Amino acid sequence: MSDVNIKGLKTFFHTREGVVKAVNDITFSIPPGEVVGLVGESGSGKSVTCHSLLQLLPSPPAQVEGGEIIFSGEDLLQAKEWRMRELRGKSISMIFQDPMSCLNPYMTVVEQVAEPLLIHKMASEEDAKQQAIDMLLRVGVNKIKERLNAYPHEFSGGMRQRAMIAMALITKPDLLLADEPTTALDVTVQAKILKLLKKLCAEIGSSVLFVSHDLGVVAEIADRVVVMYRGKVVEQNTTQELFRSPTHPYVKALIACRPTFTGNSEMLPTVEDFMGNPSPMPEKRKQVKKSDPPAENTEGWIKVRDLSVHFRQAKQGDVVKAVDQVSLTIPRGKTLGIVGESGSGKTTLGRAILRLTPITSGNVQWQDQDIASVQGKDLLAFRKKMQIIFQDPYASLNPRLTIEQALLEPMQVHRIGQSRKERVDRVVSLLEEVGLEPDYRRRYPHEFSGGQRQRICVARALSTEPEFIVCDECVSAMDVSVQAQVLNLLSQLQAARGLTYLFISHDLCVVKHIADEIAVMRAGKIVESGDAESICLNPQEKYTQELMDSIPSTSRTGTF
Amino acid sequence: MAGSESEGAAMSTKAGASLTRDAWIRLRSNRMALVSLILLALVVAFSFIGPLFCEYQYDEQNLDEQFLGPSKQHWFGTDSLGRDLFARTSYGGRISLAVGLLATSVSLLIGVTYGMVAGYVGGKTDAFLMRMVDILYSLPFTIFVILLMVLFGRNFLLLFLAIGAVEWLTMARITRAQTLNLKRAEFIESARALGFSHARILFHHILPNLLGPIIVYATLTVPAVMLLEAALSFLGLGVQAPMASWGSLIKEGAEKMDIAPWLILFPGLFFCLSLFCLNFIGDGLRDALDPKSSKD
Amino acid sequence: MKNFFISRLLQAIPTLFVIATLTFFMTRFAPGGPFDSDKAIPEEIKIKLQSHFGLNLPLFDQYLLYMKNLLAGDLGPSFKYVGWDVSELIQLAFPVSLSLGVSALLIALLIGLPAGMLAALRKNTWWDYLPMGIAMVGICLPSFVLGPILIMVFATKLKLLPALGWYSWTDLILPSLTLGLFYAAYVARLTRAGMLETLKQDYVRTARAKGASPGRVLVKHAMRGGLLPVVTYLGPAFAGLVSGSFIIESIFFIPGLGKFFVTAAFNRDYTVVLGTVLFYATLIIILNLLVDFLQAWLDPKAREQR
């Protein structure tokens, strides 16, 4: 059992564009047997720190420029490659974020779990296999006995992550580095994995460096928290202290800008508010409250009746019921939130409503018209009124069109605006409306950040002056601070334009924040639906309850 | 890992750089590709303006000057009929490069359209179209060309249209796979949600994004076609005399390697050089156009 | 998986049918006939010859007859090598092409794989540039240049190896080297690209995090994924090696199938052309199936999709 002391670590990337100071002079320590959480948003340098410890960074371009990492009295930065090889996997193990790409698709799971023992000659081949099976059972891969020859792709995401944990812990390492180990998982699975990790590490006596962007998750597991921001450590403290009395404005902001169950449905604060950087359109924000929807025809503006969408799987020929007999109504000017885990059919539902996916049975009515029967010109008009915003703002914009082109095109197609000039003017005002500098409109999408791109997507969706927008996980891939900005933007637009949203997300907190009504989906069916407030505070179904309970408590309440 | 928000905030103020421009910058810093590009430009220049510097015609015979080695008079020497090899090599370059380009364009035209339609329409149409491609793939290729040769034998250009018509199979497969990927991309979904017509989506959104792989494959097809032309020359199925292509010159030279080595040296050098360059440019383009490519 | 292969085999039947039909009519519409020669043949003799081979029937009847015989497994008699059946000729020539192809493939793999791996592991060093440069030369050099050069060096000058023929095992070396080097170059480039791609993968990083040595990383983790593109290439490559070797066969005077085909095409030996085309097509189909098998064996995911 040993502790780790990181002192003045500097890791820079030497790229063609210049030096990126990914980790710039950080100092913290991991006491023996403790779990230290390392928190920061993307680009803060937390993963680089983690990889620097094991010296797994590709060099070039990465270069450790200074500092020391003392592990059991030995400076890892000075250690030779062969020495590092001895340490890796034996004394220091690592769990990576994406268990799919990090497990070798060409080796069986058992083989891979046993491998560290073989590499470090800690067991014979037979013995290693047995130990691996035992370990897998211990981490909860219960069916491993029947699936000794199974490959990673035959496992679910949660099981794969369990296998990763087994692989990391099989050598009983002194230190476990966990790099975003639960980010790719559903909440219910995440909760289980966190519990398991905590329990096992305690049993083995490993210290843990737990890296995550999610303060709530870290609070669940860590004894101490280190917060990083742009390559620097801005604050470190025990978990309790950090939540109770954060000192650094960034940390304060991180805690505050997450939507919670208990928070009210007003605008979320953003990081900029705390850091003294005024965000775009500051004065507009405060005045926004949920405006009343247009009076006429609020009830059942969009009606979904017994909607089913089935897919035939290409090879086996099995029918997958992605959406199974779903009925719901979306009132005009309101937001309906759909919550569900991956594979619950929520995305398909959204696409089916927009007629982007063929419907197997049932129907969708929009203003008392069956959308399946809309043809020709009417279809164009239908498209004009209904828009969608996707999860990944990187993939949602054609990389070969400038922002201006991307925004002009829908207007041309839908004959909005008389002249090109008029349309360009509209582009400018749209960009202003979503909080972007109009001067940037001649640029290409890859020159913008994720949050900015999502704003562009929103602007594009707005360019046809729609009445209804499906937001498909549109903030899920974002850092909390950016997420807050986009959520705020959506609220403002709804207020200003009287939009109707179908807000699809796996994150109950986010949905609760933005939606008026919530429907919980599981395996293609709606499990429970109703008023947002009542669903969250008083869930009726067991599944909804489970979903609630899986959310880290700090995330639910915003306090520790 | 690389940050998005922080980088984005520090975005430079200069005018927008398109992906093409970006790729060009990356290509420029690939030394091999850049050198290849310059060399290829020189080879092309040699083929097209080279004859201006030569006082001989490619088919001008001087039976008293057979098999002369390189000299001041004849820079690359002369061949068995006393024709100037410099003139012939540069003229042959024109033919070989033109043939490569023509056949490649034909294969692109057919392959891209076919693959794009198959990938975009999908379903049964896709299955049927790809089945056809599989059938054609099982047709022994060389054999097909020789049979086409017999049918189109009278016209060289027609022949290479025919070769292009055979070469498109791989292009169709690549295009189809890429289209399938792109079709699922969210920007295509949003284009559909915005009510864009299929034609607009295909030609305005999908096609430009296919350019990368298409260009890469095209640069690799040109040398393949040039090699094929050379192989056909070996069988005597190449260009009509007294025209020459690099392939036919090399074939002639290979037979006289020990008597007149310059006959294979010069055309061979240019042939290999352009193939070399095209391959390196192709590789460079692949790296430059692939956004995932590491920046080291 | 089994069903997949059975259905693929069943699909081959219409494929072969289409190819047979296509080739049949293509050859028949080509100008010239099997009995044209530089000395004029009296008309009545020509008719005799044609009726002997059934060429006097209407074209469509000939086609039906051919198809009927084909179903019975009869490829018909050769027009040029009178007295020989097409299947006899294929039996004679294919083993030659096969052994040439196999040895060329071995050369391609023995040279290409190590060179490509070396280049990938030592990226951007001379260990990369040199083999890749040579590979480029190999790709750019037409076989009818490489062949005579090898003969000049090893047969004419050094007198180490036979210049041509197909009579003892030493005859195999130069042609398979000429044929194999091109493919070696290709394999090297594919291996390099594939290995570079795999070495970038997350699971390779995982392996390193376990403390695996570079050798172990390479052999146990990177190789399988890295060699998949090479395996995919093997099918077409081998088909190319076996069918596309007519230039080599002509330079080295080897009685292989490629030579038979080219001669047959020039002689309008309809049955031999058709027979060889069908044989090649079957071979390609089988090879592609084999490659699929191999891929499935290497890639567990592919195994399941089938």
Next chain:
Amino acid sequence: MHFIRKKSFHFACGLLAFGFLASCTAPSNVEKALDEQILHFGLGAEPQHLDPHLATSVAAHNILSALLEGLVGEDPKTLKPVPGAAESWKISEDKKTYTFYLRKNAKWHNGDPVTAQDFVYSYRRILTPSLGAQYASMLHVLKNAKSYHSGEKTWKEANVGVQAIDERTLELVLENQTPYFLELLNHYSWFPVHPPTIEKFGASEKMGTPWTKPGNFVGNGPFSLREHRINSVIEVRANPHYWDANLTQLSGIRFYPIETADTEERAFRTGFLHVTQSVSSDRIEYLQNKHPEWIHFEPYLGTYYYRFNVEAPPFDDLRVRKALSLSVNRKLLVEKVLKGGQLPAYCFTPPDTGGFTASDGFGYDPDQAKKLLNAYLKDHGLTKLPPIELNYNTSEGHKKVAEALQAMWKKALGIEIQLLNMEWKVFLSTISKGDYSLARAGWIGDYVDANTFLHLWRSGDGNNLTGWSNKEYDQALTQAERALNPKDRFTHFQKCEELLASEMPILPLYFYVHVSLRHPSVQGWYPTLLDHHPYKYVYLKGEVAK
């Protein structure tokens, strides 16, 4: 990270090195041949048939003359008839009846005696219409042969001039006096076949039966068929039953159907071949300088010429044909382009063909050519001839000649010629359809008599294809055939040649020379006009330079 590659690299190197060493010691064919007396012969092409009655190629002759023997043999130097299967013969007064006396010890390879009936069987077989023998017309010199061959009459009705007087006496009756009749007998179409063997493998008039395969083939020549691998090798072994087996020194001959001259040369240089079939024209000069002991130039009974299509403009006008012919500098062509010692052709029949030498019908006269062309242009109101297409079949040699002529005509007459090379079968069908204006051609004599050349231009001859026809010519040729003495014959032949020169349906370019490589150890091999080399006189002797 380099341990794996090193290993396999060494392995590969080792494998190659082993291969080199193992083959290092093997002596070449030519070296071994001194002891084994096996001749390694470049055949040039794979013969289509080994059935003498169906064969059509030089390659087939080269093999069949080893396997079979006709009534008479050839003198190795002069090709004059010498006793073969027949030990003697008698010619009647009117020179129309030949009586052959077969030798007692003439045997088939299986020991059966060669009988007169065998010859009757053979001649009947080749003349049987249903066999479809291409060279059956060679036997039309026999009395009534034509009427049987055309199917008008049965064998009995026709009473063809072939009769077995007894087992050893064969009488042949001719239609006309044929001075070259005995030479004709050396053509493979006159070779006998073994009747029981033919019958064993199918009907006598069926083509493509397996009797010609090794193991089945029964011949009467100095060698027997031992192995036949298509496109690879045909091997014959000395036949102990042959009546002149004592004279035969070679123990065997291996024929290699190597098609390209360059491959043949490489084979020759590495001691793989004794004799090649051809030499690439570009390499003649080099080989002459470097290896004069290898290269051999032998006159060959053939003419290289171009056909004019006289039915289409511009070659329907004699002036244009003449202009083109007169402006070709044949001497330059032969000396600078072909370099193989060929003779420029100013008539069609090669000199001294069966004693006939035609006088030059024209010469090189570019000025006259220019005048003729200008006159034509003036008549047609043209300033320039439209471009003319010149068809030739794909081959380096034909290409070179065509390119040279193209340049000559451009220079002398300002005519644009477009070269059009065609794949062989396409070429043949194009020419035979008359779909050309100027086309390359060549003619190799089947026997040593001017008739084998001049019959081409008879009206309606299948090989004419120029569209040219001339009654006077036909008459002269018929008179030559019926002439009773050589002098008259030659006068008629000369008349034919003069008509050809004045009407110019063809453009003779040069007379062939057979250029080949031959190893100095090959003995008993003499230059002959038909490139026939009776193998029983050939042997291998001498030091082989390492």
